[in-house]
Amino acid sequence: MMLVYVLQTLLPLALILWMALLPPRNQAGFWLLTLAAALLILMAALQGVWVFPPWWVPYLLALSLVAALTLHLIRGPARPGLPGSRSGYLTAAVLVVVAGFSGAQSWAAISARHLPDGQVIDLDWPLAPGIYLVANGGASPSINAHAALIDPSHPLHAGFSGSGYGVDLVAVNRLGFRTAGIQPSDPSAYAIFGTPVLAPCAGGVMVAIGDRPDMPVPMVDEGYPAGNHVLLRCDDIDILLAHFRLGSLRVQTGESVSVGQQIGEVGNSGETGEPHLHIHAQRPGTPERPFSGIPVPIRFQGRFLVRNDIVDMTVSAHPSSPER
Numbered sequence: 001m002m003l004v005y006v007l008q009t010l011l012p013l014a015l016i017l018w019m020a021l022l023p024p025r026n027q028a029g030f031w032l033l034t035l036a037a038a039l040l041i042l043m044a045a046l047q048g049v050w051v052f053p054p055w056w057v058p059y060l061l062a063l064s065l066v067a068a069l070t071l072h073l074i075r076g077p078a079r080p081g082l083p084g085s086r087s088g089y090l091t092a093a094v095l096v097v098v099a100g101f102s103g104a105q106s107w108a109a110i111s112a113r114h115l116p117d118g119q120v121i122d123l124d125w126p127l128a129p130g131i132y133l134v135a136n137g138g139a140s141p142s143i144n145a146h147a148a149l150i151d152p153s154h155p156l157h158a159g160f161s162g163s164g165y166g167v168d169l170v171a172v173n174r175l176g177f178r179t180a181g182i183q184p185s186d187p188s189a190y191a192i193f194g195t196p197v198l199a200p201c202a203g204g205v206m207v208a209i210g211d212r213p214d215m216p217v218p219m220v221d222e223g224y225p226a227g228n229h230v231l232l233r234c235d236d237i238d239i240l241l242a243h244f245r246l247g248s249l250r251v252q253t254g255e256s257v258s259v260g261q262q263i264g265e266v267g268n269s270g271e272t273g274e275p276h277l278h279i280h281a282q283r284p285g286t287p288e289r290p291f292s293g294i295p296v297p298i299r300f301q302g303r304f305l306v307r308n309d310i311v312d313m314t315v316s317a318h319p320s321s322p323e324r
Contacts, residue, residue, distance in 0.1 A: 008048035012041045012061050015098075020068040029092055030072065036095045037065055039102035046109035047142055049135050050308055051274075052183070054176025105142065112140035112147075115304040116165070120297045121237050121281045123200035124259050125313060127169065127266070130195065133178070134309040135276060136168040139297070143307040146280065150295055160225065162282030163240070164295035167305055169277045171195060171266075185216040187268035190275040194248075195266045197241055197277060199257040200300075203234035207290065210249035212269040220271040226278070226291070227270020230263050233284070237296055242278040243270050 015037035024030045045058035116139045138144040150164035171192035172178045179190045187193050210228045215221050228244035230251060245267025251257060268275040282293035297304060305311070 005049070005052050008044045009053055009057055009061070012037060012044055013064070015040060016061065016064045016068050019065070020071055023072055024088070024091070026088070029088060029095075032092055032095045032099070034065075034069060036099040036102065038062075039099050039106060041065060042106045043102040043109070045308070046106055047307070050176075051133065051135060051170055051172075051178050054172065055133060055308055055310060056176055108140065108142040109138075109307075112138040112143045113304075113306045114139065115299070116297050118297075120299055120304075121201075121234075121239075122299045122302070123239070123279075123281070124198070125300055125311075126198050126200040126241060126279055127171075127192075127277060127313070128196040128198065129313045130171050130191075131173065131314060132192075132311045133170045133172050133176075134167060134305045134307055134311070135170050136166065136307060137304075137309065138306040139165070159289040160291045162238070162285055162291045162293040162295050163278075163280040165297045166240075166278055166280035166295075167298060169279070169311075170275075172310075183217055183274070187214050187217055187275045190217075190268075192266045192277065193268065193275045194245060195277075196262045197244065197264045197266060199232065199259055199261045199263050200241075200279070201232065201234035201239060202258050203232045203239070203256070205230060205251050205253055205255045205257060206233050206238065207231040208249055208251050208253045208255075210244060210247065210264070212246065214246050214268045215270075215272065217268065217274045220273065221269060222271065224269070225271045227272065228264070228267060229270070231290060232257065236283070238282050238284050238290075238293060240278070240280050240282070240291065243267055243272050243276060245269070 019033055019037060024033055041058055041061045050057060136144045136146055141148040146163045146166035149160045170178050173191060208230050212221055212224055212227045221227055226242040228246060229240060229242040232239040244264040246269060248265035251263045257263060266275055266277050281296040281298050283296060285292035
């Protein structure tokens, strides 16, 4: 995963440096390079998981692209016309592929930002005050890894289709960093670790499991995907909150909870990769497969959260508009 985080920065940066240091000598090649770089940055901004580097890096890449373009125009435009060699046409073909792929993926990500048709549930914010980054959220796998589970016909997905519109939340500081360093192994080094988790709705506790260990990053507790978790039934909808800290649960199976009641703390139990809170809504599954229900999209005070949204809960009781 860290390789993906690095590549989503380095690939656009490589095209920007190409523009600035050794641009194509013909106008067609230069503008094709500009288009490919712009669409690659857009794709990375929409689809990349910006926990590292932080969420503002795509903006920095876009500014760098503008600077490279400005530098080129100051130096003087490239000569008119098409590439004048076989290698020039081959380079142009590669750039066409990059631009086409990046454009298609960007459009898929933009389309997935819209609330799906059908039933939706409105929930209260499930975490204590802080600033949060949405690592997964949206209506398709282009911006939400959980959406790949919606198809229950896949044998590996059948038991977890209810999490198809799941949302993963990570805490960040004012500079956008979720921890010191790149990926420390100690889960307590992450800003969200130990953050109180609040009941997002009033209902009954169907399941409460809190005895799974917190895993060193990036190890996972195989066979226990939700780790320590609480399954609430609010009216006719089940709400799963997962990856609690070992020993932090404050509720038991069979209890009733009210909106805003603390039910535990964020940890790193289960198949997580790193500390975060997972939350999803579903129509109830079966007792044998409790996460196998029909997924239901979530809104938090009217907002359908998608990947890389920023939610600032430091000054308001409700999620503010995204900062980006």
